[in-house]
Amino acid sequence: MYGFGLAKGLMVTLKNFIRPPFTIQYPEERIPQHPRFRGEEFAWYEERCTGCASCAKYCPLGIIKIVTSEGGRSPQEGGHYDIDVFDIDIGRCMFCGLCVEACPYDALFMGSGFERGRYERQDLVITVDELREAVKKPSTWFRPQLEDSGYDPHKDSALDWRAVGREKWEWHQREKAGARIKFRPARVGDKTQEGDGEARS
Amino acid sequence: MTPFLQENVVFREVYCFLGGNEGNASWCGGDGLLPGGFEWAAYFAAGFVIMFILVNAALLGAAVFVWSERRLLARFQARRGPNRWGPWGIFQPIADLLKLIIKEDIVPNAADRLAFTLVPIIMLMALLLSLAVMPFARNTYLVNLNVGILYIIAVSSMSTIAIFMAGWSSANKYAMFGAMRGVAMLISYEIPLVLSLVGVVLIVGSMSLVSVVEAQTVPFLLVQPLGALVFMLGISAELNRTPFDILEAESEIIAGYHTEYSGIKFALIQAAEMAGVLAASGFLATIFMGGWSGPFWSGQLGAFWFLVKLAGFVMLFIWIRATFPRLRIDQIMAFAWKFLLPLALINFLVTAVQVYFFGFYQGDVPGELTRNELWIMAAINIPVALIAIGIFGRFSREKVRVPEPVFQNIAPSPRTMEVD
Amino acid sequence: MAIRTEPVTINIGPQHPSTHGVLRLRVTFDGEVIVDVEPVFGYLHRGSEKLAEERNYVQVLTLTDRLDYVASMTNNQAYCIAVEKMLGVEAPLRGQYLRVLAAELQRAASHLVATGFLLQDLGALATPLMYCFRFREKILDLFEMLCGARITVSYMRPGGVFSDAPPDFWPALDDLMQEAPHLIQELEQLLMKNEIVLVRTKNVGVLSAESAIASSVSGPVLRASGVAWDWRKMDPYDIYDRLEFDVPVGERGDNYDRFRVRIEEVKQSLRIVEQCRDEIHPGPVRADVDAEAIDLVLERRGEAEKPLAEGPVRAELPFVLRPPAGAEAYGRVEAPKGELAFYLVSDGSIAPYRCKIRSPSLINLTVLRELLVGWKLADMIVTLGSIDINMGEVDR
């Protein structure tokens, strides 16, 4: 007989009619964002940046433009390059975070925002001045040192460049001592067991 | 000349104020403002006032309905619905309307301009005409036609023509699909729709909606459960509501017959559709739920009771729309001919026998049914309805060609595959 | 008097409310009945295969996110498995668990989208869709915790996943697992016994097992036709051989079976997720490889490279991968829509020499004509919805 399934369906919708809605009234309410959220505004610490342009090379779209000039002291003596241009074209960025992954000096971080509506395409380019002056609330994406400290860009205050690094890391020390890690394919079938190695867990 | 609208309060007041005189309107208290010979002007003015009130009420009702439908649908879907304009988004339909009015009014190049432009007018007209006989409260109706029920059916089927005109004149294949579906479906549904009301007419002995309300000492929903069901389903098909909304099935044929409409024309078509739901709920409330009569103070609170019942049916329509998917065209036709039509006929037959028995054989005032007799009829008709639905629900199941299922166990057991 | 009639040809799409993207169907109708269907695609062609040849192995990952954008995790997984085969590395156990967990959540999310839109195509005014999305939204919240993005996740990397799940992920997952059965039950109540859904989907668009196999169809469409074929069982990748789950199979291969199989698979996916959650051990999440530590100072002087440490040290996979020249790999997974595979060839450089994507949506789309001829316009939309194609994957 027609109708029982239909009546059941009607009951389900009625139940949901009484329940509170699950949607969010967006500008007033927000869903909680996780600290790992890959946001749009890119926290960049000039003090940490060496101008190595790893980020620019690693970006799949090639949308980071870096122009450097030599600073007062030569890099060999511990000085670093001056960053003249550091443009990120957000209009084409896909927020994959690979640039952040590539930065070896913890100078570049994903941001935490997502509301960058603009009327002009040019306005979507984040310039170096904007990066310098921005309030830096880095996302903890690919930055375990931030994640371990429990930092939440949506609640906590902005971080300065001393607070964001991972200097304690062992490989860093070793590299200072002049070592370089060279890759050689592992033997096939050499399955890694849990717990060994010195990788992050 | 005796204007046949003279029973109407608004009409009488305006007419007497302007043009009443001893010669042609003895029922007016005294002379009106206009000199003799200008009664026609008073007639027009009075008619215009009524039309003005009615059109505005219908469109305002449509606006409120749009808002409440969107809000309620959203709640059924666990959303919030429009809530930006005004408290609880109550001004949303006005914003929508403004947007539609500002939009460019496009008529396709290949369209038949005249027919294309006439469609929204005809649709709205059909709706407004049907409101003429609706009793909103005691003594509050435009006209008490003695063929009221027939009139509703006749007027509301005008929208079929409008739909076909829209589909044909748009010169659009999707619109044509919608129109062809519409013609096939709407004409089929007219038949059970008319037949479902015959039972009511038999009981009341009159087609006037006012007498229908007055005869309802017991709501006809109970006395005529089959009739009410068939009328409800039929009218929701006439209104293109889910599960019968194949005319404008947006996932299949974009927007069906009004694919090419935009701007104010689209707004009018929408308004006619939305107000159509209100009108249908109003007729359902009038014919099957006793219209203005309520548990108490039916005289003073008539409009209130009417609105409560109307809101109940509107709510039911929205609830159904929120829950059900739509049927396919052949299933819809099968539903009309194999399910609704037999039910309507059974209802007709059973009611005719009952009316003959109670009305004439029983010996009290011939042709009138007492309250007790109506209760007995309800007690008989509800089981009859359930049995009939049970029987015909089975018959109307679609028989589709079923290719034999092929079972073939070709899957090798896991782990025997070679990994490259 | 006979009225002369003639068939009508309509282009349904590329802009149409329910072609699931920019698919165009050239359909010839005789009245409402379909005489001929010809899917025309390519409107979303982005040249992913060619673009992959210009990007290094990790950068290609971001392209895979955009193939089937409602199931990015499984795309990531298929690609990573291909690259891992080429390199000869294997992801550590915890990494594999996380991958399977994410992939199964993604499967549930993708099937929910498919179900919701199928019902939308049936004409249910967004209600089942909203219920499905309410569930999916919770899964996407978990993805945001895992990797900071909801749709284009880029979560996995060759050799594991990019990073471990944050500590607050696990309680959130527990919450979801508690809620999920209710949400699914509600969906089933709304749809499974609904007479209108039944008459619209049962025995409509029947795909026999033979023709399903002959057309190389895979995924739920194949299983709905009664063929128990699932790469997770047939060729277990990652840790699927450690997990217990069933492969739901349909009986007739009609729209209803496809829809049912998907709902059942959501349940199975949640079962897998539960097992993963219970069994996962702490450990590394990204593969280590043997490496040599080399003295940079000596190298700069041009002297022979001498290992700094005795024997090999363990190091993470580097950013820029260089599989040996001539290496080939075919990495396949059971994606929500079917068998998704990447065929990679290396020429020893940092970018793949060739990247071929075997996309299930495209191949499942080929049976469309067989399913549709003789049915009505309304069935066409539903059948298309039940095949569950994704134009990002069809056109690539």
Ligand code: SF4
């Ligand atoms: S997030 Fe991705 S696309 Fe955007 S700048 Fe960084 S690497 Fe490029």
Ligand code: SF4
């Ligand atoms: S942000 Fe990082 S990767 Fe980019 S130039 Fe600066 S140090 Fe190098």
